[in-house]
Structure formats: structure tokens, C-alpha cells
Amino acid sequence: MARLLLVRRWIGEALPQRDRRLLLAVWRSRRYGWYWTARQVGMGVDDCLSRWDKLVAKLARWMER
Numbered sequence: 001m002a003r004l005l006l007v008r009r010w011i012g013e014a015l016p017q018r019d020r021r022l023l024l025a026v027w028r029s030r031r032y033g034w035y036w037t038a039r040q041v042g043m044g045v046d047d048c049l050s051r052w053d054k055l056v057a058k059l060a061r062w063m064e065r
Contacts, residue, residue, distance in 0.1 A: 019055050
């Protein structure tokens with residue numbers, strides 16, 4: 001539960017607005033896949049995956065603080 005609260009805090013404090021759209025699209029697309037996600041955020045699949053990887057890495061670094 002504590003980790004979930006940390007993620008929620010990160011979304012509210014440190015997540016750039018442009019990445020929130022990607023986060024929501026990934027969360028919503030669990031059953032549709034990366035092609036659907038990329039289309040929702042207006043990116044190519046490779047760009048979308050790369051941005052997602054960077055976003056996850058930022059979260060991991062933020063949680064280590």
C-alpha cells in the first residue's frame with residue numbers, strides 16, 4: 001500500500017503533464033496492446049515504447065529517493 005501511495009504522489013508532483021496522457025493510455029490499453037496505445041497518444045509504436053521505458057525509469061529513480 002505504501003508503494004501505491006508513492007506512485008500516486010509521483011504522478012501528482014513529478015510526472016510531466018505530457019506524460020500523464022501516455023500513462024492513462026497505457027493503463028486503459030491493457031487488453032488492446034501497444035498499437036492502440038500509440039494511436040491514442042499520436043505516436044509511433046517504437047516512440048511510445050521508448051517513452052514508456054523512460055517514464056518507468058524516472059519512477060524507479062524517484063522512488064529510490
